[in-house]
Amino acid sequence: MDAAYSLFSQRGFLDVNTIDIAEEAGISHGALFLHFSTRDDLVNAVISKFGEEIAKRTHHLSESRSSLRGILEAHLDCIRENEFFYSRLLRDIHSLPKNAGLQLTCILSAVSHHIFLAAQREIENGNIKPVASDLLFNTWIGLLHHYLMNRELFVVSGSVVERHGNNLIDHFMKLVTLKK
Amino acid sequence: MDAAYSLFSQRGFLDVNTIDIAEEAGISHGALFLHFSTRDDLVNAVISKFGEEIAKRTHHLSESRSSLRGILEAHLDCIRENEFFYSRLLRDIHSLPKNAGLQLTCILSAVSHHIFLAAQREIENGNIKPVASDLLFNTWIGLLHHYLMNRELFVVSGSVVERHGNNLIDHFMKLVTLKK
C-alpha cells in the first residue's frame, strides 16, 4: 500500500499499472493479487487508509480551534502532509471505483461539519455574513480544490498549500467577514 | 465530430473508444481515421470546436453587460448549452492531450478578462470589496467548477446551471458586495 500510495502520488491513479506497483513494493506481480483481489480493491484500500488518516487528523486538529479561521488553518494542516496524493485523488476521482468517491465525500463531510459549526457561531456573534452554510463550505472547497487540482497554474513545483495557503484563508475570510 | 461530442458528453473522454465513436457516427472504424489521423487529433478537434463556440458566445454575451453580476450571468449563459460536455472536460482535462489544457486555459482567460474589467469598475465605484482580481476570479471559477464537476452531489439529473446558477451568482455577489 505504501508503494501504491507513493506511485499514485507521483503519477496519478490512471498511469500506474499493477506491475509497477508490485515492483515498487518489492514483491512479485502475482503476489499483489493475494493481498488485493483486484486492482480496484487495492485502490480502495489505499484511499480508505488515506481517508482514515485524514479523518483522524481532522478530528484532532479541529478540536482545539473554534474560530472559522482556525478551522480553515486546521484543514490546510490536515492536507499538507498528503497534499500530492490528495491532489491526484481530486483529479482522478471520477475515473476511480465508486468507493473512492464515497471516501472523498466522507472526508469532506467531516470538514464541512466543523466549518458549519464554526460558521454558525461566527454568524451568531455577528462576525461573518449570514450566508447559507453549504454555499459557504462549497466556496471554500471549490477555491481550495481549484488550486490543488490545477497546481501547475499556481506553483512551478512544490506545495500549493505552503505557497498559497495563507493567502487563500485571508482572502476567504475577507469575503465572509462582516465589516463593521 | 458530433458523434464524438455526444459520446464524450455522456460518458466522458476516457471511457469512449474509437469503435464506439465510429459506430455512433454510422461509419466504419477505419473511416474514422480518414478524418482524424489519431484519436488525440479527434479529441483536440472536438475540444477546439467547443472552445471556439464558447469564445464566440463569451465575447458576444459579455459585450452588452457591464456589471459584475451581468458578466457572471453571461458566463453561465455561455456554459448552459454545452454544460455536460464542459463538465466532462473539467473532469478529464488532466488525462487529455496537452492541447486540451491550452484550450481550457484560453476559454478561462477570456472569461477572466471580462470579470477583471467588471470587478475593477465595481471596486472603483465602491460597490464591491477591494479584493485581488485573480482571487476573485478563482473563487468564482472554483465554486462553479466544483458544482459542475461534482454534479451528482447537487442534482439528481439535469442541468446544474439551471438548478443552481442563480443561487451561485447571488451567493457570490453577496460575498463580494460591500455593505454600506
Add this chain to the structure above:
Amino acid sequence: MDAAYSLFSQRGFLDVNTIDIAEEAGISHGALFLHFSTRDDLVNAVISKFGEEIAKRTHHLSESRSSLRGILEAHLDCIRENEFFYSRLLRDIHSLPKNAGLQLTCILSAVSHHIFLAAQREIENGNIKPVASDLLFNTWIGLLHHYLMNRELFVVSGSVVERHGNNLIDHFMKLVTLKK
C-alpha cells in the same frame, strides 16, 4: 506510372502506398484503380516498362561492341539511367509479385546472352580463361548487384556506377584475363 517509378526509386517498393502514388500523379486515389485494377498490376506495369527500356538499350548498346569489356561497359551504360530504380528492384524483388521476378530474369537473360557470346569469342581467341559461362556471368552479376544493393557501403550518396563502375570492370577483366 511515372509517379510510381519516381516514388519507387526514392523510397523502395514496400514503403510507398497507393495514396502517395495517386497524389504524386495528381489524380484521385480511386482513379488509380481505373488504370490498374490492383496495386500489383501497377507494380508489374512499371517494372515491365522498365524492363522493356532496359532490353531495348541492352540490345542497342551491345550491338556495336564485341569485346567482353565492351559488353560490360554497355551493361553499365544500360543501368546508369535507371540506377536507383534498378537498385530498389534488386532489394525488394523477393517481396514483389511473381511477374517482377520474371521480368528481372528476362533482363538478366539478355545481358547474359551478350556476355556469353563475347566470353566465348574471347576464350576461343585465348584472351580470357576458359571458365564456365554461367559462372562467369554470375560472378559479374553478383559483384555488380552487391555494389548496387548495398550502395551505402560504397558511396555516401549519388551513383555507384559512376563512382565504381570502371573499377569493377577493370577488376573483373583482371580476374578473367589470361596472363601470357
Add this chain to the structure above:
Amino acid sequence: MDAAYSLFSQRGFLDVNTIDIAEEAGISHGALFLHFSTRDDLVNAVISKFGEEIAKRTHHLSESRSSLRGILEAHLDCIRENEFFYSRLLRDIHSLPKNAGLQLTCILSAVSHHIFLAAQREIENGNIKPVASDLLFNTWIGLLHHYLMNRELFVVSGSVVERHGNNLIDHFMKLVTLKK
C-alpha cells in the same frame, strides 16, 4: 526465438506476423510481448543470436585453415547450418531494423578479415593474382550471396551450399589463381 527462427527461415521476415510466431511457439499472442517488448526486439534478438553463432563458428573454423581455399571452405561450413535463415536475412535485410544491418556487417567483417589475411599471404607467395583485397572479398561475397538470395534459380529445393558450394570455390580459385 526458435519458433521465430524457424518461421523466418521458411517464409522470410516480412510475411511472418506476431500471431503466427506466438502460435508456432505454442503461447498466446500477448505472452510474446512479455519476452520481447516489440516485434523489432524479437527480430533483433533472433538475428543477434544467429550472428553470435556464426561469429563463433567463423572464428573456430578459420583458425585451423591458412590457405585461401581453406578459408572459403570454412566460410561455407559456417553458413551451411543456417543457410535458409541466412538467405532470408540477405533478402530482407534492407527492410529490417537498423540493428540487423549492423549484425550482418559484423558477420561479414569477420569473414573479410580472414579472407584478407589469407589472400595477402597467397599473393606474397605468388599463388594468386595481386588484386585489391576489398574487390577480392566483394567478388566472393557477391557471387555467394547471389546464389543464396536467388536460390530458386540454382536449386529446385534443398541446399545451395551443398549443391554448388564446391563449384563456387573452384571457380573463384580459378579466377584468382596465378597460372604459372
Add this chain to the structure above:
DNA sequence: TATGAATGAGTATTCATTCAT
C-alpha cells in the same frame, strides 16, 4: 505463501480496394 509466465480480450492504426455520385 509466493512466483512469474501465460492469458485473452481490448485498442488504435494502416491500407488496398470498392462504389455511389
Add this chain to the structure above:
DNA sequence: GATGAATGAATACTCATTCAT
C-alpha cells in the same frame, strides 16, 4: 471517366487477472 469517402480485415501492442509450480 473521375472522385474521394467508406470499407473491413489485418496488425502490433497493453494489462488486469489467473494458475501451475
